Amino acid sequence: MKPVTIPFFISHQGCPHTCVFCDQRAISGDNGAIPTAVQINDRIALWRTTSGERPLEVAFFGGTFTALPHVVQAALLEPLQPFLKNGSLDSIRISTRPDCIDTERVAWLSEMGVRTIELGVQSLDDAVLAASGRGHTGADCLTAICCIKAGKLKVGAQLMPGLPGDTPATSLVSLERVIAGGVDFLRIYPTVVIKGTELARRYAAGEYTPLPLDRGVSLCALLLQCAMKAGIPVIRLGLQADHGLDDDHILAGCWHPALGQLVRSRLYADLVTRFVFPGQRATVRCNPTRYSDVVGVRRNNLLVQAGRGVRMQIISDTAVPEEQLSIQTECTCSSYSIVTDLHYSIDEV
Numbered sequence: 001m002k003p004v005t006i007p008f009f010i011s012h013q014g015c016p017h018t019c020v021f022c023d024q025r026a027i028s029g030d031n032g033a034i035p036t037a038v039q040i041n042d043r044i045a046l047w048r049t050t051s052g053e054r055p056l057e058v059a060f061f062g063g064t065f066t067a068l069p070h071v072v073q074a075a076l077l078e079p080l081q082p083f084l085k086n087g088s089l090d091s092i093r094i095s096t097r098p099d100c101i102d103t104e105r106v107a108w109l110s111e112m113g114v115r116t117i118e119l120g121v122q123s124l125d126d127a128v129l130a131a132s133g134r135g136h137t138g139a140d141c142l143t144a145i146c147c148i149k150a151g152k153l154k155v156g157a158q159l160m161p162g163l164p165g166d167t168p169a170t171s172l173v174s175l176e177r178v179i180a181g182g183v184d185f186l187r188i189y190p191t192v193v194i195k196g197t198e199l200a201r202r203y204a205a206g207e208y209t210p211l212p213l214d215r216g217v218s219l220c221a222l223l224l225q226c227a228m229k230a231g232i233p234v235i236r237l238g239l240q241a242d243h244g245l246d247d248d249h250i251l252a253g254c255w256h257p258a259l260g261q262l263v264r265s266r267l268y269a270d271l272v273t274r275f276v277f278p279g280q281r282a283t284v285r286c287n288p289t290r291y292s293d294v295v296g297v298r299r300n301n302l303l304v305q306a307g308r309g310v311r312m313q314i315i316s317d318t319a320v321p322e323e324q325l326s327i328q329t330e331c332t333c334s335s336y337s338i339v340t341d342l343h344y345s346i347d348e349v
């Protein structure tokens with residue numbers, strides 16, 4: 001059963017500096033103060049009343065957990081120990097930077113009940129990392145992934161296509177290399193320009209060209225398909241819109257409140273376009289969990305097919321796997337997969 005995550009945003013706490021694109025307070029909508037033991041206890045008690053039978057996981061997001069003074073890390077993890085012991089809390093997840101993790105830290109975190117570490121990798125390209133003010137190299141990221149795997153914890157990588165100096169090709173190479181490095185899951189957050197950041201200053205000065213939404217969707221579709229081929233889940237695509245992020249905070253970049261749906265919808269739309277000829281009538285069956293993706297944001301996929309003269313009926317069918325469509329036309333009836341039956345080229349992004 002998928003755990004319910006109780007998030008604590010410790011925005012920028014522990015960060016050695018501010019990366020050029022980052023404003024965690026705007027992203028999380030939280031001032032990022034370190035929670036007290038009482039606040040931690042109260043929030044867990046509150047979430048337990050609504051989580052039903054599902055296991056609970058506490059997550060510390062938005063800062064550099066392992067760069068906090070050790071006493072602060074301990075003060076955050078110790079209140080969780082009684083919950084772990086009595087079984088009312090299943091696990092702990094933290095996020096940190098690749099240059100702030102080592103064997104000793106992983107061993108201690110594991111003893112304290114941490115089961116998952118999310119790394120802000122962003123890119124494996126050293127020029128992109130330098131231009132983004134990250135202060136670490138691609139090699140640091142791969143070393144950190146190895147170190148966490150060796151400590152038998154789960155490791156996830158966050159990637160940010162569209163950073164300064166990035167290209168679709170370097171984004172793809174970064175994704176391929178973190179997958180080869182052994183990550184268990186990915187988050188893909190295409191770069192957005194947030195008001196007040198160094199990136200916003202560069203954008204205003206004409207020193208940075210953001211990745212626009214249409215190209216970002218094309219690139220993310222390719223990256224998502226690549227991850228699916230490797231069997232690595234992408235647990236989030238695009239920043240969450242329900243915190244402090246809105247059009248007032250975002251100046252430019254690959255931003256849409258339903259970016260993940262836009263990207264998944266693109267894959268299904270491309271599959272229909274590939275296998276249904278213009279002017280045909282098509283009955284498309286999909287897994288119920290994918291129905292809204294197949295229809296598209298604001299029914300966009302239906303409109304696109306209507307523009308090709310395709311009259312498309314979409315039916316939910318639990319027998320169809322999530323990554324497939326069963327397509328019936330006047331001439332054929334066959335199943336196709338967004339993983340194996342679409343072939344994207346990085347040159348087309």
Ligand code: SF4
Nearest residue numbers: 015018019022062063
């Ligand atoms: S990107 Fe990560 S390390 Fe950089 S300022 Fe933001 S939270 Fe801190």
